[in-house]
Amino acid sequence: MDIIHVIKIGGAVVNYAAQLQGFLKTLAQQQTTFILVHGGGRKVNEWLEKIGQKPNMVDGRRITDGQTLELAVMNYAGLLNKQIVARLQSHGRTALGLSGADLGCIQASKRTHPTIDYGYVGDIKKVNGEVFTDLCHRNIVPVCCAITCDTQGQLLNTNADTIASEVAIAVANTHQVKLWYAFEKQGVLLDVEDPSSLVPSLTKGRYSAWVAQGKIHSGMIPKLDNCFRALDKGVSEVNIAHVEAFHNFPHQLGTNIIAS
Amino acid sequence: MDIIHVIKIGGAVVNYAAQLQGFLKTLAQQQTTFILVHGGGRKVNEWLEKIGQKPNMVDGRRITDGQTLELAVMNYAGLLNKQIVARLQSHGRTALGLSGADLGCIQASKRTHPTIDYGYVGDIKKVNGEVFTDLCHRNIVPVCCAITCDTQGQLLNTNADTIASEVAIAVANTHQVKLWYAFEKQGVLLDVEDPSSLVPSLTKGRYSAWVAQGKIHSGMIPKLDNCFRALDKGVSEVNIAHVEAFHNFPHQLGTNIIAS
Numbered sequence: 001m002d003i004i005h006v007i008k009i010g011g012a013v014v015n016y017a018a019q020l021q022g023f024l025k026t027l028a029q030q031q032t033t034f035i036l037v038h039g040g041g042r043k044v045n046e047w048l049e050k051i052g053q054k055p056n057m058v059d060g061r062r063i064t065d066g067q068t069l070e071l072a073v074m075n076y077a078g079l080l081n082k083q084i085v086a087r088l089q090s091h092g093r094t095a096l097g098l099s100g101a102d103l104g105c106i107q108a109s110k111r112t113h114p115t116i117d118y119g120y121v122g123d124i125k126k127v128n129g130e131v132f133t134d135l136c137h138r139n140i141v142p143v144c145c146a147i148t149c150d151t152q153g154q155l156l157n158t159n160a161d162t163i164a165s166e167v168a169i170a171v172a173n174t175h176q177v178k179l180w181y182a183f184e185k186q187g188v189l190l191d192v193e194d195p196s197s198l199v200p201s202l203t204k205g206r207y208s209a210w211v212a213q214g215k216i217h218s219g220m221i222p223k224l225d226n227c228f229r230a231l232d233k234g235v236s237e238v239n240i241a242h243v244e245a246f247h248n249f250p251h252q253l254g255t256n257i258i259a260s
Numbered sequence: 261m262d263i264i265h266v267i268k269i270g271g272a273v274v275n276y277a278a279q280l281q282g283f284l285k286t287l288a289q290q291q292t293t294f295i296l297v298h299g300g301g302r303k304v305n306e307w308l309e310k311i312g313q314k315p316n317m318v319d320g321r322r323i324t325d326g327q328t329l330e331l332a333v334m335n336y337a338g339l340l341n342k343q344i345v346a347r348l349q350s351h352g353r354t355a356l357g358l359s360g361a362d363l364g365c366i367q368a369s370k371r372t373h374p375t376i377d378y379g380y381v382g383d384i385k386k387v388n389g390e391v392f393t394d395l396c397h398r399n400i401v402p403v404c405c406a407i408t409c410d411t412q413g414q415l416l417n418t419n420a421d422t423i424a425s426e427v428a429i430a431v432a433n434t435h436q437v438k439l440w441y442a443f444e445k446q447g448v449l450l451d452v453e454d455p456s457s458l459v460p461s462l463t464k465g466r467y468s469a470w471v472a473q474g475k476i477h478s479g480m481i482p483k484l485d486n487c488f489r490a491l492d493k494g495v496s497e498v499n500i501a502h503v504e505a506f507h508n509f510p511h512q513l514g515t516n517i518i519a520s
Contacts (some may be wrong), residue, residue, distance in 0.1 A: 078341075
């Protein structure tokens, strides 16, 4: 096992069965060691709609009330997680679904904020990297969903991009780690509608300038902050790429994030 | 590790938070090795109702269409499983939630029946006992929900009583095993409304006679069939008991099932 690849599967991908299945088949067939991380936000919105409720978002972030938490746990830790695990198993890879509660692998605490009550949202306090590396050494694929829990047993909704970077950082204590964000775009795009505007590599300096100029905005900012944090904390390489580019995995693809 | 206790938590119990939490606290504090199995049928019915659908039952058995399967996976593998795992963790026991897909621990196939289409219902083909015993040896509590999967990656709804007995049988190949069905009644009752009609022990002969006389009927029949099958296949002891009786666990309680 030379390298552990931590791969985050984006929300839009996990909701399209055909694309997800192709991606999982591709991954399962490669002789690489990987940890998967997934969210699945759209599925929760679909279910809220089914029961006549609306997602409550403040500044692009979800407010997680009790009902939303229940649906998040049901969808992330239940439906999506088990679909991914079952698919990997069917392609001959031994897989294990995890929430942060399982094996105590990710400990979080309920977010506190001076003015906004985010509800049951968890900020990560500690990742037990040994749980993940131990599974990898036994040739088991950890499939980690975006649910964590606190020391009192309270389940919490947690950003999947952040889980991916924090897991990558924890595992990088003892192993060489590459972190990948796989989603429905080609990578970082200067024009979100134009795939040819792909930025093949992005330094922190250019990123800061582009954020100041408004060229990079909204959801890409926390994602890229996670990328740079991972590089700062010992992860070898970080890429953001289209899920279909993984047919060439693990060759470099999409946008390569560069620390300096 | 002298004995592995396989404990099935009944559907009514998992739906009452206070009772479930008391039970898990009691278990977590005891120095015993155990595997938990749970279903959670009522939760699926509640959700079907929320979206304006009705449970489809034939002869007391659920017909699992696509929507029902989705809700079963969401509730069993998601919400209930993670609530149990998080609770055990908060009491200092390391726990791991499992569906049959995880680690390939329970392989099933879609039920075929000459006249009834049960939908996405799985009959167990094989339990990988080593997955469970390996976790027990590492002092991890496996928490297994009533979802299995076939070799093609199709998730399937599977009777939790049957999962408990088949897991107990698989583990009994290499370890001494006691199987417990914990639920909301005192045990096998001759009058379901009268706790004092508890049958402290039940032999197969008496069971057959009572079934013929209609004294034991409906849901108790498949449960007891699972009990006798477990005894036939190497499980040392089988008991059916009220969840609150587990404060005295592992002393004998409820109805003790006797093979001969």
